[in-house]
Structure formats: structure tokens, C-alpha cells
Amino acid sequence: MSRSALVIGAGFAGISAAADLAKRGFSVTVVEKNATPGGRARVLRENGYVFDMGPSWYWMPEVFEQWFVHFGQRVSDHYDLVRLDPSYQVIFGDNDAWSIPATRPALRAFFEQMETGAGAQLDRFLEEAGVKYELGMHELVHRPSLTWGEYAHPKLITGILRSTVFRSLRAHVADHFRSPRLRQLMEFPVLFLGATPARTPALYSLMNYADMALGTWYPMGGMGRIVDGMVRVAEAQGARFLYDHAVERILVQNARAVGVRTRRGDLFADVVVAGADYHHVDQHLLPVELRAYTPSYWERRVMAPSSLLFYLGFDTRLKKLLHHSLFFDEDLDRHASEIYDAPQWPSRPLMYVSASSVTDPGVAPPGHENVVTLIPIAPGLPDGPEVRQRYLDQVLDRLTRHTGQDLRRHLVHQRSYCIADFEQDYNAFRGNAYGLANTLLQTAVLKPRMKSRKVAGLYYTGQLTVPGPGVPPAIISGQVVAGLVDKDLQRMHA
Numbered sequence: 441m442s443r444s445a446l447v448i449g450a451g452f453a454g455i456s457a458a459a460d461l462a463k464r465g466f467s468v469t470v471v472e473k474n475a476t477p478g479g480r481a482r483v484l485r486e487n488g489y490v491f492d493m494g495p496s497w498y499w500m501p502e503v504f505e506q507w508f509v510h511f512g513q514r515v516s517d518h519y520d521l522v523r524l525d526p527s528y529q530v531i532f533g534d535n536d537a538w539s540i541p542a543t544r545p546a547l548r549a550f551f552e553q554m555e556t557g558a559g560a561q562l563d564r565f566l567e568e569a570g571v572k573y574e575l576g577m578h579e580l581v582h583r584p585s586l587t588w589g590e591y592a593h594p595k596l597i598t599g600i601l602r603s604t605v606f607r608s609l610r611a612h613v614a615d616h617f618r619s620p621r622l623r624q625l626m627e628f629p630v631l632f633l634g635a636t637p638a639r640t641p642a643l644y645s646l647m648n649y650a651d652m653a654l655g656t657w658y659p660m661g662g663m664g665r666i667v668d669g670m671v672r673v674a675e676a677q678g679a680r681f682l683y684d685h686a687v688e689r690i691l692v693q694n695a696r697a698v699g700v701r702t703r704r705g706d707l708f709a710d711v712v713v714a715g716a717d718y719h720h721v722d723q724h725l726l727p728v729e730l731r732a733y734t735p736s737y738w739e740r741r742v743m744a745p746s747s748l749l750f751y752l753g754f755d756t757r758l759k760k761l762l763h764h765s766l767f768f769d770e771d772l773d774r775h776a777s778e779i780y781d782a783p784q785w786p787s788r789p790l791m792y793v794s795a796s797s798v799t800d801p802g803v804a805p806p807g808h809e810n811v812v813t814l815i816p817i818a819p820g821l822p823d824g825p826e827v828r829q830r831y832l833d834q835v836l837d838r839l840t841r842h843t844g845q846d847l848r849r850h851l852v853h854q855r856s857y858c859i860a861d862f863e864q865d866y867n868a869f870r871g872n873a874y875g876l877a878n879t880l881l882q883t884a885v886l887k888p889r890m891k892s893r894k895v896a897g898l899y900y901t902g903q904l905t906v907p908g909p910g911v912p913p914a915i916i917s918g919q920v921v922a923g924l925v926d927k928d929l930q931r932m933h934a
Contacts, residue, residue: 443929444709446471446700448687451479452911453902454715455670456507456918461713462677463511464926469709470674471685471702473716474865477671480873481911483664484751487853488805490662491751491812494873495911496794497764498657499650500577503912504666507919511673518669519659522799527656528764530625534841539762540625542655554619561616565626569649571603576646581907581916584924585884586891604642606880612642624768631816634744634877634909636776641880658763658799687716690725690898697898711897711925715918718888718904719869730894742882744874744909745779745816746859748831752811753804753853758795759843761811765793767838775816783818785827791815791835808852811839820870823859832856875903890921899925
């Protein structure tokens with residue numbers, strides 16, 4: 441039986457879906473709006489610098505390894521993976537920073553040094569977080585979440601009963617640690633999920649397990665090496681990629697998706713898998729009567745933050761920077777409030793700094809430093825050159841203060857990326873960077889559905905559907921939708 445699929449978008453979810461569908465015997469074509477693959481994980485190459493434009497944390501290494509093994513390959517066939525030690529540093533102020541050890545014994549000793557009894561508490565916390573990691577990453581994320589019945593499974597119920605799942609992560613952390621700084625350290629990973637620790641379910645302490653038990657890694661050459669490897673795998677399975685093919689419409693006949701209209705012509709297939717922004721596909725590529733959700737539904741969604749990013753090149757090496765640095769030298773709750781409670785440009789934001797050239801000199805010219813800075817911001821804010829310049833000045837001031845170097849004198853390359861760019865390049869709803877916030881009311885079946893209720897043969901994958909934001913979940917999302925498509929078509933032709 442000949443089966444064909446069109447995949448919209450060559451981000452992690454789209455590439456993953458394409459490779460899996462091709463392996464299942466589908467004739468697969470991926471149509472990508474931009475000139476290169478990767479979606480938010482595209483690569484910017486300018487003046488000898490190689491910048492990862494989006495994701496820069498490599499966590500949950502087994503997800504990547506399992507993906508490649510599924511196709512008879514290994515991660516090492518495509519890139520060299522190194523574990524960072526220290527994993528990262530947290531900067532609390534001038535000459536006040538913590539370097540977080542990578543090994544478990546060293547980390548336990550570090551916690552004990554910071555607070556008497558915290559070493560044993562860390563062991564208890566991570567033991568339970570490990571149960572949640574097993575529950576979340578090996579059970580929950582692999583379900584298409586079309587009905588609650590998918591979760592009526594003894595193993596899932598047992599895991600939920602064995603651990604703290606539904607109360608807030610903030611309360612869960614506070615049960616184990618007294619030190620405000622240790623609490624902040626344990627809360628930080630969920631900021632990538634798009635909600636405050638007080639509003640994030642304690643289930644997501646699984647992120648602490650990913651951080652502190654499984655480690656922080658880096659693919660030499662940058663995150664784009666993962667994209668390149670996955671594209672090679674998908675092409676080896678028979679998938680083809682068409683770049684500069686922006687989709688203008690989903691073609692529907694008799695309430696069934698039959699293809700897409702691009703700027704370069706129409707393409708047809710048995711099914712369409714949308715790895716592009718869900719809101720954009722639902723609200724702009726379908727006629728009103730076939731849209732699964734109303735505009736008011738989307739307006740009620742709690743979005744994860746957007747980001748203001750700067751890609752900076754310096755003609756000198758920067759002192760006192762590790763590969764990953766978290767600037768927690770401002771008030772987290774105030775910054776979070778300015779994202780979620782009263783959305784506005786933050787007054788005194790926290791920021792994250794990636795200096796990948798600390799680990800990988802090949803991503804910058806000799807003697808230079810490759811630096812990416814990220815400030816989380818509320819989605820949908822007014823964006824323009826004046827506000828970007830104001831925050832660039834703040835970034836340079838803080839980096840100058842931390843390193844003790846006059847960095848404006850050494851800045852030889854700069855580019856910014858913010859809400860308007862997310863909207864233009866990815867059709868991102870309200871310029872979001874991370875999709876939906878992982879709140880209880882936006883979990884599993886309560887997320888936008890992976891399978892359209894109104895258009896047969898139309899499926900969705902990526903950060904606005906299950907399982908949610910992040911690179912490993914996006915890769916898994918592609919696998920899950922491929923399995924769902926395959927199962928549906930087999931049933932239809934039975």
C-alpha cells in the first residue's frame with residue numbers, strides 16, 4: 441500500500457516525525473519556510489562565529505541516543521558529545537558565584553557545605569525526582585493524549601502515588617531546603633518550561649533529575665550538529681526536504697487534508713503533519729469552519745515566555761565565564777511577575793549567558809569569544825530597535841562588571857533576536873519562544889490536540905501540543921505523531 445505524508449516545518453519535531461514516518465514506509469516530503477532546517481534551533485554563521493540561535497542546553501542525553509539507535513545509528517556517528525564540569529555557574533552578584541559540580545558526590549558535598557543537612561535532602565529529592573523522570577519521560581510523554589483513558593495505567597498510577605506531583609514545585613523544593621539560594625538553584629530548570637515555580641506542578645522536579653543526575657552536555661560544533669545528523673537520518677530513510685517553501689494553505693477536500701499550497705505550488709499527500717506553530721496552522725492555514733479552536737481559546741492560553749537574545753562576538757576571551765552562566769543577581773519573583781502577572785518589559789531582569797567557545801574554540805575565530813545572552817520576556821510585547829539597544833547596554837554593563845573587562849571596546853559582532861523575529865521567521869503566536877506554559881490546566885489531554893477533530897488526516901506535532909516544550913519533548917512528539925498516523929491509516933485500510 442502506497443502511503444504519503446507532508447510534514448510542515450523542519451524543526452526537531454518535524455524532522456523526527458519525517459524520519460519515523462519514512463521508516464514506517466511512507467513517502468515523506470518536508471516543506472520548510474526558511475532556507476535551512478532546525479526551526480528555532482537554526483544556526484547563525486557570521487564573521488567566523490557559529491551561533492546556536494535557539495536551544496543551547498543539552499539535557500536528557502538518552503533521548504537523543506535512543507532516537508539515533510532507532511535508525512541503527514549512534515549519536516557518535518554524527519557528533520562528539522562532552523559532559524560539562526562544572527555543569528554551569530550561578531552568579532548572585534559581584535564576585536559572588538557558584539560553580540555547580542557535575543558529579544553526584546561533589547554536588548552532594550557542595551549542598552552540604554551550603555546548608556547543614558542539605559546533602560541528605562538532595563539525595564531524597566533526587567530519588568523522588570528519578571521516579572518522576574521515569575514516569576514522565578518513559579511513560580507520560582509517549583502518549584498522544586487524545587483521551588484521559590490513556591493514563592488509566594497501573595504503572596502510571598503507582599508512579600503518581602509514590603511521588604509529589606500536583607502541588608507546586610516551589611512548595612516541594614521548600615520542603616527540602618531552607619537556603620534561599622539552594623531553593624533558587626532547584627527552581628531554575630522549570631523556567632525553561634514557561635511558568636513560575638509557584639505555578640509549575642511538582643511533577644517537573646524531573647527536570648532537576650535531568651540536570652543533576654544525568655548531567656549537562658554539549659555537542660561539539662554546536663546544537664546545529666544535532667539537526668544536521670537528524671536530517672541525514674531522515675534523508676537516508678527516504679524523506680526529502682524542500683526549503684524556502686512557506687505553506688500558505690492546507691488543502692482540504694471532503695473534510696480531509698489532501699496536501700498544502702506553498703508559494704512554489706501545490707503538493708499532495710494522504711496526510712499532513714504540521715510541525716509549524718499550531719496557532720498559525722489552525723488560525724491562518726485553514727478556513728474558519730475547519731479551525732479546531734476559536735480565537736478566544738488561543739487568547740486564554742498561558743504562553744511560555746518569549747526571549748530577547750543577543751549574539752555577540754568579542755575579539756578577546758572573557759574572564760570568569762563558564763560555558764553556561766545564570767545571572768541571578770536580580771529578583772526572580774519580580775522578573776517573573778513582569779512576565780506573567782503584569783506583562784511588561786522587565787525592569788531588572790535575570791539573564792542567561794552561553795559562551796560555547798569556552799568549550800568549543802571552533803565556534804569563534806582564534807582568540808575570540810562566542811557569547812549568546814538571553815533575557816526571558818512576556819510574549820506579545822512591543823518590540824523595536826530602541827528597546828533592544830537599551831537591554832544590550834544592560835547586558836554589556838553586567839558582563840563588564842562580572843568579567844572586569846571593558847567589553848564594549850572588544851565587541852566586534854552583534855545581532856539581536858526578539859518577538860518580531862519569532863513572529864516573522866516561525867509565525868510564532870505572540871512571538872513566543874517556548875510554546876505553552878506547562879501548567880496543570882495545560883497538561884496532557886488539556887493541550888491542543890495532536891489530531892484535528894475537524895479535518896481528517898491533519899495532525900500536529902511540536903511545542904504547542906503534547907508532550908510540550910524543550911528539545912527532547914519535541915523529538916518525542918515527532919515519534920508519537922508518526923505512530924499515531926501509522927496506526928490510523930492501518931485502521932482505515934484494514
